[in-house]
Amino acid sequence: MQAENSSSIVVVGGGHAAGRAIEALRGAGFAGRIALVGDEKQPPYERPALSKQLLNGEVEFDSLLVRPRDWYAEQGVELVLGTRAEAIDRPARRVLLRDGRAIAYDRLLLTTGARARPLTVAGANLPGVHAVRTVADALALRERLRPGARLLVVGAGLIGLEVAAVARARGCEVAVLEAGPHALGRVTPPEVGRMFEQLHASFGTEVHAGTLLTRIDKLRDAQRLVATSADGRRWEADAIVAAIGAVPNDELAANAGLRVDNGIRTDEFGRTSDPAIFAAGDVTAHFNPLLGRHLRLETWQNAQNQAIAVARVMAGGAQSHSEVPWFWTDQFGLNFQSAGAPMGWDEVHWRHAPDGKPAVVFYLQDGVLVGGATFNQGRQMRHLKQLIGVRARVDGRRLQDPGTALDQLARMVG
Ligand SMILES: Cc1cc2nc3c(=O)[nH]c(=O)nc-3n(C[C@H](O)[C@H](O)[C@H](O)COP(=O)(O)OP(=O)(O)OC[C@H]3O[C@@H](n4cnc5c(N)ncnc54)[C@H](O)[C@@H]3O)c2cc1C
Numbered sequence: 001m002q003a004e005n006s007s008s009i010v011v012v013g014g015g016h017a018a019g020r021a022i023e024a025l026r027g028a029g030f031a032g033r034i035a036l037v038g039d040e041k042q043p044p045y046e047r048p049a050l051s052k053q054l055l056n057g058e059v060e061f062d063s064l065l066v067r068p069r070d071w072y073a074e075q076g077v078e079l080v081l082g083t084r085a086e087a088i089d090r091p092a093r094r095v096l097l098r099d100g101r102a103i104a105y106d107r108l109l110l111t112t113g114a115r116a117r118p119l120t121v122a123g124a125n126l127p128g129v130h131a132v133r134t135v136a137d138a139l140a141l142r143e144r145l146r147p148g149a150r151l152l153v154v155g156a157g158l159i160g161l162e163v164a165a166v167a168r169a170r171g172c173e174v175a176v177l178e179a180g181p182h183a184l185g186r187v188t189p190p191e192v193g194r195m196f197e198q199l200h201a202s203f204g205t206e207v208h209a210g211t212l213l214t215r216i217d218k219l220r221d222a223q224r225l226v227a228t229s230a231d232g233r234r235w236e237a238d239a240i241v242a243a244i245g246a247v248p249n250d251e252l253a254a255n256a257g258l259r260v261d262n263g264i265r266t267d268e269f270g271r272t273s274d275p276a277i278f279a280a281g282d283v284t285a286h287f288n289p290l291l292g293r294h295l296r297l298e299t300w301q302n303a304q305n306q307a308i309a310v311a312r313v314m315a316g317g318a319q320s321h322s323e324v325p326w327f328w329t330d331q332f333g334l335n336f337q338s339a340g341a342p343m344g345w346d347e348v349h350w351r352h353a354p355d356g357k358p359a360v361v362f363y364l365q366d367g368v369l370v371g372g373a374t375f376n377q378g379r380q381m382r383h384l385k386q387l388i389g390v391r392a393r394v395d396g397r398r399l400q401d402p403g404t405a406l407d408q409l410a411r412m413v414g
Helices: 016-027 069-074 135-144 158-169 190-202 251-255 300-314 378-389 396-400 406-413
Strands: 008-012 033-038 077-081 085-089 094-097 102-104 107-110 114-116 150-154 173-178 206-209 213-218 225-229 234-237 239-242 246-248 264-266 277-279 284-288 293-295 326-331 334-339 347-352 358-365 368-375
Touching: 008 016, 008 102, 016 033, 016 300, 069 077, 085 251, 107 300, 135 239, 150 158, 150 225, 150 234, 158 173, 158 190, 158 326, 173 234, 190 206, 190 326, 190 358, 225 239, 264 277, 277 300, 300 326, 326 378, 334 378, 347 396, 358 378, 358 396, 368 378, 378 406
Parallel strands: 008 033, 008 107, 033 077, 107 277, 150 173, 150 239, 173 206, 264 284
Antiparallel strands: 085 094, 094 102, 114 246, 213 225, 225 234, 284 293, 326 334, 334 368, 347 358, 358 368
16 A cells, blocks of 8 residues: 555654655655654764764764765755754644744654763763764764873763774773673673673773762863762773763653653554554664564664664555664674674573684573674674574584584574
């Protein structure tokens, strides 16, 4: 069924998911009105380079754009940028903007993403305390990463460690504080987190796990900040980066009465509790049929593929979205890719490369492969995802054995 081409689709949230959704709407033949409301000034762009190549000065902003600026005009897409959507008037099907305007919709797509979780300690708002979520954030931080500058990163998650790696490569003195027992605690088992801590240590950066930041002060008569932890240790820094996770921008939906539970609740088609309103990307707590549960992801893959799938449904398609979660990170020349979203595991198996370095790690729960990760072995990822997708039951010894090719294993159990 083709969507009415006289109808109007409004997309709120001008990030990666929004850009790909608009592209997919036009790609699916939707010729009606499309308006994009985004509170950043830039048209949709991809964020991964903000803590990697853009922060390091290897690429400039325009290379991150989902589509060049002119493309939107060529496609008849109305860009309403630098403006926040403040409310959704569901009975009247209108989005109310901060600047007083109202935009009518027949169907609405919410791609409002997530924002950096703010630090709440005393001194969190002092100049010199940074977050890294937007291009403006990344460019402001880049200015601070001069050789010899001291940087303190709060949070040893993916973004914190990426920023730490870039800062070190640019000649900064870097320390990382992590409240949890090890790095990457939200996304990997302890042994993988500790590998990352060792990687950073080998480049001269200490990751202080189990260390809770309690306050930030400005040193009297100096530009420097000083951070204090719960056990009384102190770190002086020219800049501090808060990288303690992200929170979904789901208030717009919640205030409009949509079902929200750590993100906008959607089914596998991106449908919210209002049939006229859809959602995609970081802001969704969406149903994943492969995993059999709802989850919220903060990944490039989900922003891209879920948005495309939901846009096609909005344009009249009937295909649900279902894939094995996946993300990557790049630090000090290590490309780490991780697949699956395990709730837990009771076995961890390592496969090593001929030089003895870790190549692949597998996580099993009750004998079923529920997740895994590759270390500079991105070509194995497709097979690993396949095996996770079919919930393969594989003996741990076979997984450890480099003689068991993952593509063959995937063919056997697939
Ligand atoms: C620094 C960084 C590095 C990353 N690196 C990786 C990586 O290596 N690998 C990986 O898989 N993923 C990575 N990610 C995650 C990935 O970038 C996100 O999953 C993706 O950006 C999500 O896209 P989105 O469009 O759903 O949301 P967002 O990118 O958050 O975009 C949402 C947009 O909506 C706007 N908005 C919110 N509310 C409103 C409103 N009421 N009105 C108007 N506009 C509004 C926001 O300001 C924002 O511009 C990284 C993210 C960051 C921040």
